[in-house]
Amino acid sequence: xxxxxxxxxxxxxxxxxxxxxxxxxxxxxxxxxxxxxxxxxxxxxxxxxxxxxxxxxxxxxxxxxxxxxxxxxxxxxxxxxxxxxxxxxxxxxxxxxxxxxxxxxxxxxxxxxxxxxxxxxxxxxxxxxxxxxxxxxxxxxxxxxxxxxxxxxxxxxxxxxxxxxxxxxxxxxxxxxxxxxxxxxxxxxxxxxxxxxxxxxxxxxxxxxxxxxxxxxxxxxxxxxxxxxxxxxxxxxxxxxxxxxxxxxxxxxxxxxxxxxxxxxxxxxxxxxxxxxxxxxxxxxxxxxxxxxxxxxxxxxxxxxxxxxxxxxxxxxxxxxxxxxxxxxxxxxxxxxxxxxxxxxxxxxxxxxxxxxxxxx
Amino acid sequence: xxxxxxxxxxxxxxxxxxxxxxxxxxxxxxxxxxxxxxxxxxxxxxxxxxxxxxxxxxxxxxxxxxxxxxxxxxxxxxxxxxxxxxxxxxxxxxxxxxxxxxxxxxxxxxxxxxxxxxxxxxxxxxxxxxxxxxxxxxxxxxxxxxxxxxxxxxxxxxxxxxxxxxxxxxxxxxxxxxxxxxxxxxxxxxxxxxxxxxxxxxxxxxxxxxxxxxxxxxxxxxxxxxxxxxxxxxxxxxxxxxxxxxxxxxxxxxxxxxxxxxxxxxxxxxxxxxxxxxxxxxxxxxxxxxxxxxxxxxxxxxxxxx
Numbered sequence: 305x306x307x308x309x310x311x312x313x314x315x316x317x318x319x320x321x322x323x324x325x326x327x328x329x330x331x332x333x334x335x336x337x338x339x340x341x342x343x344x345x346x347x348x349x350x351x352x353x354x355x356x357x358x359x360x361x362x363x364x365x366x367x368x369x370x371x372x373x374x375x376x377x378x379x380x381x382x383x384x385x386x387x388x389x390x391x392x393x394x395x396x397x398x399x400x401x402x403x404x405x406x407x408x409x410x411x412x413x414x415x416x417x418x419x420x421x422x423x424x425x426x427x428x429x430x431x432x433x434x435x436x437x438x439x440x441x442x443x444x445x446x447x448x449x450x451x452x453x454x455x456x457x458x459x460x461x462x463x464x465x466x467x468x469x470x471x472x473x474x475x476x477x478x479x480x481x482x483x484x485x486x487x488x489x490x491x492x493x494x495x496x497x498x499x500x501x502x503x504x505x506x507x508x509x510x511x512x513x514x515x516x517x518x519x520x521x522x523x524x525x526x527x528x529x530x531x532x533x534x535x536x537x538x539x540x541x542x543x544x545x546x547x548x549x550x551x552x553x554x555x556x557x558x559x560x561x562x563x564x565x566x567x568x569x570x571x572x573x574x575x576x577x578x579x580x581x582x583x584x585x586x587x588x589x590x591x592x593x594x595x596x597x598x599x600x601x602x603x604x605x606x607x608x609x610x611x612x613x614x615x616x617x618x619x620x621x622x623x624x625x626x627x628x629x630x631x632x633x634x635x636x637x638x639x640x641x642x643x644x645x646x647x648x649x650x651x652x653x654x655x656x657x658x659x660x661x662x663x664x665x
Numbered sequence: 666x667x668x669x670x671x672x673x674x675x676x677x678x679x680x681x682x683x684x685x686x687x688x689x690x691x692x693x694x695x696x697x698x699x700x701x702x703x704x705x706x707x708x709x710x711x712x713x714x715x716x717x718x719x720x721x722x723x724x725x726x727x728x729x730x731x732x733x734x735x736x737x738x739x740x741x742x743x744x745x746x747x748x749x750x751x752x753x754x755x756x757x758x759x760x761x762x763x764x765x766x767x768x769x770x771x772x773x774x775x776x777x778x779x780x781x782x783x784x785x786x787x788x789x790x791x792x793x794x795x796x797x798x799x800x801x802x803x804x805x806x807x808x809x810x811x812x813x814x815x816x817x818x819x820x821x822x823x824x825x826x827x828x829x830x831x832x833x834x835x836x837x838x839x840x841x842x843x844x845x846x847x848x849x850x851x852x853x854x855x856x857x858x859x860x861x862x863x864x865x866x867x868x869x870x871x872x873x874x875x876x877x878x879x880x881x882x883x884x885x886x887x888x889x890x891x892x893x894x895x896x897x898x899x900x901x902x903x904x905x906x907x908x909x910x911x912x913x914x915x916x917x918x919x920x921x922x923x924x925x926x927x928x929x930x931x932x933x934x935x936x937x938x939x940x941x942x943x944x945x946x947x948x949x950x951x952x953x954x955x956x957x958x959x960x961x962x963x964x965x966x967x968x969x970x971x
């Protein structure tokens with residue numbers, strides 16, 4: 305008897321959950337999530353209010369939109385705020401910053417840009433190409449300037465024309481790889497080398513355009529580029545074996561797939577005593593011999609200073625040409641050099657941004 | 666006092682218009698998801714690939730000088746073709762629904778890059794689009810802020826009416842029957858596989874069209890465009906249908922459109938009030954989880970009925 309009741313009750317509850325509550329649950333969750341967001345929000349809003357009241361009369365509000373979560377882009381953002389600070393815009397004193405991240409979702413990017421416009425910020429800072437394009441599109445019909453950074457090719461992104469002149473009220477900095485400086489460095493380190501191998505993944509457009517640039521510039525420094533395209537990370541060991549047979553050294557791009565498998569490539573190259581060059585500081589830490597790399601923090605600082613000029617009213621964004629970082633910094637790894645029996649040229653080492661003396665596993 | 670009230674109202678208006686535009690862009694996609702998920706009971710992941718497919722085709726063709734309106738049509742047809750492939754993979758090769766979608770989604774990533782000629786980002790800011798042309802730019806200043814919404818409204822309305830009409834045809838009835846009770850279709854001596862393929866064709870055509878509209882509105886295609894499309898569509902369908910279930914004169918198709926707009930308004934409000942955008946994924950994930958639990962529940966009931 306007891307058993308039957310239990311079964312019946314169980315059935316009833318089961319039924320209840322099935323038919324009505326599921327749908328209510330869905331709505332409840334949704335409403336709850338909105339409520340949570342508004343609650344979190346209130347905190348932030350008060351904070352923002354406090355900042356406003358503390359501020360001087362020259363109070364400025366900016367929106368910083370970042371396209372994705374990525375160490376380089378984070379550095380860029382911090383550099384940007386540091387650049388503004390150097391020019392007298394200090395967060396919490398006379399500067400209010402709204403930070404948003406689109407999490408690699410174009411629709412989020414559009415909504416973030418629209419939100420900045422609704423908040424009527426004095427300037428939008430956009431980090432990475434899609435975010436810059438969303439901000440550019442959204443701010444087109446307003447008088448809010450857009451300052452972008454970490455856009456590899458602002459001309460191809462239609463943010464600027466061939467002469468680096470802005471297409472609208474938007475300008476900023478490009479994070480194009482310093483190809484020529486890198487080739488010059490390789491020549492200085494390996495005077496005898498003839499061929500450079502580059503691995504890249506066929507689905508990454510930035511890599512494909514970088515390869516084109518390397519091919520174009522290589523003859524000037526007496527090199528021949530041998531490329532090897534991979535489609536997944538699983539292809540890399542085979543492709544590396546194959547490439548190492550044909551080349552004097554390997555050069556890395558910022559290709560995400562290849563960089564993920566960098567330890568594999570380094571290991572294979574070390575066995576054959578072939579040097580591998582990197583394209584940014586992290587790769588040198590991991591065991592690339594050296595790199596003429598971009599410092600994304602510095603790129604951010606440069607962009608922050610541009611933003612300050614616009615905020616001070618010295619020039620409008622539409623009057624400033626976008627800038628390509630001209631200075632690349634040298635990063636070297638002495639432990640790798642020792643293993644390879646190579647001495648890094650003094651002119652580079654003396655001007656190095658940072659030297660590493662061990663290989664980070 | 667009056668001034669500050671007006672300023673607040675203007676802020677609300679800007680946010681609302683922005684969210685309305687985004688919501689309407691994705692509404693056509695949500696109609697597609699409604700066909701597969703709600704009518705066919707088919708969780709079609711290929712939409713994460715067909716949405717950017719429409720955007721890629723559109724951005725590439727527009728840079729080649731093709732008329733923007735024509736690109737809508739071409740995207741629709743190409744999306745239909747991709748949907749057909751998903752259907753064939755599932756029906757003819759007997760691969761499970763989710764996996765068939767994943768296969769298509771994965772393949773389309775490469776196809777999309779091939780279409781754009783290897784570029785992961787194709788801007789069309791400088792080209793004519795359905796939102797940026799001499800006719801619309803010649804409209805009076807006062808209506809300019811609302812033009813995008815108006816154009817979108819007509820596109821969405823047209824696509825909704827077409828779908829309503831189709832669902833009333835014999836083929837449309839069969840489509841609904843396949844999702845509810847496959848036996849009925851077999852009993853009518855009709856091939857349920859073909860019906861499923863037709864459903865996927867229409868659904869993905871809608872999704873790709875939505876992608877085309879998206880590219881023209883945003884002014885660029887990016888390879889990341891498709892991220893989370895399926896989840897967004899599901900959220901719109903579930904929110905719209907559950908909210909408006911009680912209102913008997915509202916059709917499910919209209920409810921889906923409203924759902925899409927409400928979803929985007931919620932996102933806009935969340936962003937406005939300073940929600941960390943990084944929390945957005947968790948909220949969407951929780952929402953998605955609940956939706957999936959609810960759909961499990963639906964299947965269990967269907968089984969116990971049988």
